[in-house]
Amino acid sequence: MSTDGEVLLAAQAVAKHFGGVKALRDVSLTIRRGEIYGLIGPNGAGKTTFFNCMTGLYVPDGGGFVFDGAPLKADAPHQAAERGIARTFQNIRLFGNMTALDNVMVGRHVRTEAGIFGAVFRGRAARDEEAAIRRRAEELLHYVGVADRAEDLAKNLSYGDQRRLEIARALATEPKLLCLDEPAAGMNGAETEELRVLIEGIRADGVTILLIEHDVKLVMGLCDRVAVLDYGALVIEDVPSVVQHDPRVIEAYIGVAA
Amino acid sequence: MDIFLQQVINGLVQGAIYAMVALGYTMVYGIMGLINFAHGEVVMIGTLVAITVVTFLLKLGFPVWLAGGMGIVAAAGVCLVLGWSLERIAYRPLRGAPRLTPLITAIGMSIVLQNLAMMIWGRNYMTFPSIIEKTQYEIGGAAFTNVQVLVVLVAGISMGGLLFLVYRTKLGMAMRATAQNPGVAGLMGVNANRVISSAFVIGSVLGALAGVMVGVYYEIAHYQMGFMLGLKAFTAAVLGGIGNLAGAMAGGVLLGLIEALGAGYIGDLTGGFLGSHYQDIFAFVVLIFVLMFRPSGLFGEKTGDRA
């Protein structure tokens, strides 16, 4: 699938500070439809803060985002999901005491409608919708590879399975843009490879992906373009081969230009 | 302006009492994140113990100042033990449990204490024996008594003492550290258990003092008085910024003023529709407003949620 170059998300001079700390300084970048876009930088560079601003968990102190042609409203996280942005969390935030299947089923909430009357009276439409929700959730569990753990409580899943479950839940919201916050953290080589295949598959199925990662090999091998943040500012936004060799990037990570 | 000054004076005295009780709530909440529902009952027990001891000693012929002094000591002693036991027996085993569990426990202990008090002291209102000869003074058309001065003085001194303890002693520093970050404080050698026990003990002693002041000022006491007093004092703590000592003191005084002025003027404000028996509502309304619009209180810090 070729990236047709159309901009899906544009960050415009996004700024955020916490007290005296400037977590983000006028960060502007664009993510194109259909690409896998990497966001890297040393710890504390502001990557997760950027995520949180984009998905409405934080309100930016300056600038904003334009998504799919319209500005993103700040401070309304559920609206970000409605518009088509889904995310996973750095520290995995699953609904621990719900089963894996329920976790994904609740991901369908934003695209379904049944309300109180549907729940109580269980008319035709409500029952059909519930069955469809269940089917789709089962499909997604299968897609990410945790179908055999469907009835287990999410908190009892292995770490790797939990990460994949979180992705399944995010996919259940039918996102246009899927944001993954360090999905490979704590994974070994084989698991990372499986993750890479999964991510490419998701992109092939029409979802644009924004990826925060520390695993440089994964990022450089997977992403079409990469942005580097350091101390809250954008250092460079370009294809991996260019970014890898940029002296500023090397300095940011290692300390001194080679 | 006719009753204004009078209401201000009344409000200040009532507020001083609220402030003393509020400190107990704010210290415990600041360190443990727990609303100690039973604190109001501890204050009430302080009042009732004082009444019993003072009445008894007066009957034996003790001089007034000695009986009064022993009353205070007895109240403080009982409340100290009570507060300490509450923490040790009811709350300590629940550290780390989700919020709802200690809250229900606190409610349960509040009920237990209230009913124990009823069983010991009976259902009827009790009068505090008069141990102070009341003299009235006047200023700007408003009257105040030496008792009122005493209450404000006691409150001022005890709060000053507390501030000294918290900001100038090692224990105080340990308490502040634990309130900010219990984990790191522990790593620095602070014994969390001791700090928490201290907070309860100090809060309870202050509460006992407040209880005695309530008894001396209003001259009556009742096993159910702890509930309203406690709720209002908690409101004061929230108003000032929960966890913040100076805030609790300021909040207490402010709430006292709001109540007194509100009760004084509510008839005029509502064209006679609401009378002063709606006084209790002020505290609740203040509480709701503060929590809705400025949950960190007047002096508290805004805490955000880092995802």
Place this chain on the structure above:
Amino acid sequence: MNPLLGALPVRKTIVYVLAAAALLILPFVAALGGQAWVRIVDFAILYVFLALGLNIVVGFAGLLDLGYIAFYAVGAYLWALLASPHFGLHLPFWVILPLGAIVACFFGVLLGAPTLKLRGDYLAIVTLGFGEIVRIFMNNLNAPINITNGPQGITLIDPVAIGDFKFSTVSTLFGITFSGPQKYYYLLLVLVVGVIIINIRLQHSRIGRAWQAIREDEIAAKAIGINTRNMKLLAFAMGASFGGIAGGIFAAMQGFVSPESFSLIESIMILAMVVLGGMGHIPGVILGAVLLTVLPEALRYAVVPVQKAVFGEVLADPESLRMLIFGLALVLVMRFKPAGLWPSPDRRRELAEKSR
């Protein structure tokens, strides 16, 4: 697979049938101890109703409400005002009960809209304050216009009636004599079964899942597109509506209402039924409600004779002893069974791990 009963396991069906039979003859068994016991059973069912209503708020959505009794009060006073000599109105139950639900729902939204974003214990205090404010107003709205008749309350309230068939009087149907309380029992039973079904269906629906998600992790819930504010408000409003309906029936059954019946301790009692029973777990909540209604009554009968037998005299007045034991029960259950007496299987594990 049993050809008669289809997929239902045989043992479970037998249990259900026996339970249903027991429930049907219960009022007559209770009447053996006197009509007072039938009334106690009636109140037990009413409290099951209330506890299930609060369960939606506390158990499903995880919102701490310490002022739930206010909605009960609103429903009760509404019935009292619309079906008694006080204003001379005598509207029928099929007008007042839905109206009670709507008015209570309105108050629920009024209270919830600004406050549901508050943190757990703050929400508890605010709802407590609201409950008290309602009670104070009920107690004082007798001047300058007499709306609630103040502390004396409103009396001579109409019972539930279908045409001439009043639920408060004795009737004979199919050759069996039913007393007033016994008739109310069946009415309440039907209503409570309805509430149970509604609760179960809510729990296993899109809405129920959303509530559970909010309870588990509100931030993650928002991130996947749940409008947490509206969902919390929905839970609050639904709980309030149930409270309003229960209040109406209470007023009708008791025949009189006064502010005393709607104090903080009542809110705490209902919360205790939910929490001690097993938060969010419908059978547990029902158990909690039944225990906390029936045990104190049984205690009331036992307290005096036991004390006389042990101490030779009555040392402690039954009322305060009852409350003391209730307080102790709260503390002890939270200490040793924090998930409640009959929690849902996952919850028990969750809380057992946490308190280790």
